[in-house]
Amino acid sequence: MALPDWPYEDDTAPLALSSAPVPEYGSGSLADLLPTLAAGLGVPGCTSAIPELAPADRNCVFLIDGLGWEQIRAHPEEAPYLHSLLATSRGGTGRPLTAGFPATTATSLASVGTGLPPGAHGLTGYTTRNPETGELMNQLRWRPWTDPHIWQPYPTVFQLADAAGVHTAQVSSPDFQNTPLTKIALSGGTFRGKLTGEDRMDLAAAQLGAADRSLIYTYYSEVDGKGHRFGMESDAWRGQLMYVDRLVQRLAEQLPPRSALYVTADHGMIDIPFDEESRIDFDEDWELGAGVALLGGEGRARHVYAVPGAQSDVLAVWREVLGEQFWVASRDEAIAAGWFGPAVDERVYGRIGDVVAAAHADVVITASRREPHESAMVGMHGSMTPAEQLVPLLEVRS
Ligand SMILES: [Zn+2]
Numbered sequence: 001m002a003l004p005d006w007p008y009e010d011d012t013a014p015l016a017l018s019s020a021p022v023p024e025y026g027s028g029s030l031a032d033l034l035p036t037l038a039a040g041l042g043v044p045g046c047t048s049a050i051p052e053l054a055p056a057d058r059n060c061v062f063l064i065d066g067l068g069w070e071q072i073r074a075h076p077e078e079a080p081y082l083h084s085l086l087a088t089s090r091g092g093t094g095r096p097l098t099a100g101f102p103a104t105t106a107t108s109l110a111s112v113g114t115g116l117p118p119g120a121h122g123l124t125g126y127t128t129r130n131p132e133t134g135e136l137m138n139q140l141r142w143r144p145w146t147d148p149h150i151w152q153p154y155p156t157v158f159q160l161a162d163a164a165g166v167h168t169a170q171v172s173s174p175d176f177q178n179t180p181l182t183k184i185a186l187s188g189g190t191f192r193g194k195l196t197g198e199d200r201m202d203l204a205a206a207q208l209g210a211a212d213r214s215l216i217y218t219y220y221s222e223v224d225g226k227g228h229r230f231g232m233e234s235d236a237w238r239g240q241l242m243y244v245d246r247l248v249q250r251l252a253e254q255l256p257p258r259s260a261l262y263v264t265a266d267h268g269m270i271d272i273p274f275d276e277e278s279r280i281d282f283d284e285d286w287e288l289g290a291g292v293a294l295l296g297g298e299g300r301a302r303h304v305y306a307v308p309g310a311q312s313d314v315l316a317v318w319r320e321v322l323g324e325q326f327w328v329a330s331r332d333e334a335i336a337a338g339w340f341g342p343a344v345d346e347r348v349y350g351r352i353g354d355v356v357a358a359a360h361a362d363v364v365i366t367a368s369r370r371e372p373h374e375s376a377m378v379g380m381h382g383s384m385t386p387a388e389q390l391v392p393l394l395e396v397r398s
Contacts, residue, residue, distance in 0.1 A: 014319040015360055017337055020327045021384050023098035025117045025341045028090065030099050030108055030391065033061065033264065034157035034215075035115040041213050043164040046115070046157065052091030056260035056397065058208045060216045062251060063112065064244050065105060066224025066381070068268015069096035069390035071232065071241075078238050079245040081252075082263065085394035096390040099267045101339045101358070102126070102301035103381050103388040105224070106139035106181060108266030112217075113156045113185030117341025121152050121184075122348040124340060126298040126382070129305050131350030136294055140181065148180040158188025158215065167211030171204045171218040186217065197243065201251040209256030218251075220244055224269070224379075231271040231378035248394075255398035263394040268387050269379040270300070272364050280322075283369040287321050290314070296353060298374060299364030301382030303353030311354040318355050325361040327384070330354065339384075359383040 023029045032049035039048040040055025069089075076083040087094045100111045100118055102125050110116075110123040118124050123139045130137045130146060137146060158168045170186045174193025182191065192207070194200045197220050204218040223244055226236040248263055255261055272278050282288055282295055291310030296303035306314040311330070319328045329337065334356040335344050344352070357365065359382070366375035381388040 013324070014322070015324050015327050017327055017329055017333060020337065020339070020358065021386070021389065022338045023100045023117075023384070023389065025100070025338065028095070028097050029111070029117065030097055030264065030266070031111040031115055031117050031341075033097070033115075033262065033393065034112060037061070037215060037262075038115075038157050038161050038166070041161065041164070041166050041215065043157075043161045043166060045160055050090065050393075052093050053260075053395075054091065056258060057212060058214045058216075058256060058259040060204055060208050060218065060251070060255075060259065060261045061112070062204070062248065062261065062263045063109075063217065063219045064223055064263065064265050065219070065221045066227050066267060066269050066379075067241070067244065067265040067392070068387060069392050070387045071268055072392055075238070075241055078241040081245045081249040082392070082394065085263070085396065086392070088395045090393045091395060097264065097393045098389050099265075099391050100341075101384055101389075102297060103267035103383065104140075104298060104301065105266050109181060109185045110152060112266070113158065113187075114152070114154050115157045116154060119335070119340035119342070119344035119348055121154060122345060122351060123152065124348060124351045125296060125301060125303055127296045128303055128351040129294055129296055129353075136296055142180040145180070148184045152184035156185060156188050158186060158217070160188070161215045162188040165213070167207070167214040169207045169214075169216050171200045171207065171216065173219070173221065189215075197247045198250065201247050202254065205251055205254035205256070208259055220247065227269045227379035228377040232269060233271065237379075252396040255396065257398055259398045261396040263392060263396075265391040267381045268390060269381045270362055270385070270387050271378055272299070272362060272380050278363050279375075280363060280365045281375070282365050282367040285321075287317055288365070290317060295367055295370065298382045299366055299380050300359040300388065302355075302357040302365055303351075304355035304357060306354040315355050318357055322357060325359065325363050327358045327360055329356050329358075331356065360385065
């Protein structure tokens with residue numbers, strides 16, 4: 001075996017990119033779910049990518065923000081109902097789906113709604129550079145504003161289903177009704193805002209039964225919210241887990257005939273300790289900052305945009321400094337490895353960092369000055385580790 005090139009010691013050699021568990025685009029990722037369900041409903045232009053899922057006339061997807069596969073497995077007492085469904089994951093295989101990279105809400109919701117991987121729909125992270133303006137854009141809050149239909153030009157699966165005569169509806173928080181992210185990811189059919197989880201479950205069940213063929217989406221956010229603020233050891237997070245467990249059961253018990261309910265998530269989570277080894281502060285680190293024009297992404301999945309001409313220097317320094325803690329790839333390496341899907345659209349290329357850094361260890365790259373709010377979070381996500389990347393696809397049929 002060849003020794004690593006100087007100056008790397010054996011124990012500080014950069015992580016081989018080939019060791020990154022790339023999402024299962026095309027066979028078992030979040031982006032494959034809705035096209036599979038729509039194909040089962042006979043919607044033109046949709047093909048089944050998850051053959052384990054048997055078609056149903058009435059389909060409901062309940063997306064629980066931040067509730068990863070590993071978190072359900074680790075908490076049978078708080079989530080007895082969800083836990084009892086693990087064996088029925090992914091059509092009875094007992095296996096999870098992969099979220100996609102990065103494992104973050106904006107990216108994953110776009111993958112779910114469009115049925116496309118990030119390299120096509122183009123929401124490549126929490127924040128990414130807009131190549132048109134050179135500014136960072138927050139994809140979750142859509143700031144600064146840019147035309148959503150230019151940013152993400154593909155139709156959603158809901159629109160395709162609606163056009164094919166399938167009854168479609170989204171049941172979520174009224175706050176999200178008119179957001180750009182909802183427009184580009186969840187358009188098609190009717191958006192229904194309901195404040196409480198119970199009301200969403202009841203309305204989703206009613207919508208499911210409102211037609212012979214239906215495709216209904218519903219959503220709950222606060223497992224993720226409490227995980228970010230308090231961590232997964234907190235009573236607040238455990239309380240949310242107990243609550244969504246009851247919500248799922250409530251919806252399952254109201255399923256009209258010939259229905260399939262799929263419970264999934266946009267990503268999992270990892271709690272990050274508050275110490276200097278676990279939290280590398282970009283704003284205080286002159287080595288990581290050298291030659292960097294913009295820092296995008298989030299703590300566990302960074303897009304690094306270099307000043308012109310400094311790309312290879314930034315790549316070399318990030319590799320050396322981060323060692324085995326992160327997979328550090330150039331843009332072309334990340335694309336070639338399939339991190340964003342089998343291909344990356346031309347309009348999306350410049351949104352990806354010159355360097356992409358995905359956490360392997362339980363560490364984050366915070367930015368205490370430019371991202372004070374995000375840097376203070378306990379629970380984080382974004383990368384390709386199982387705790388973040390694996391999401392359930394639990395099935396209940398009536
Ligand atoms: Zn989150």
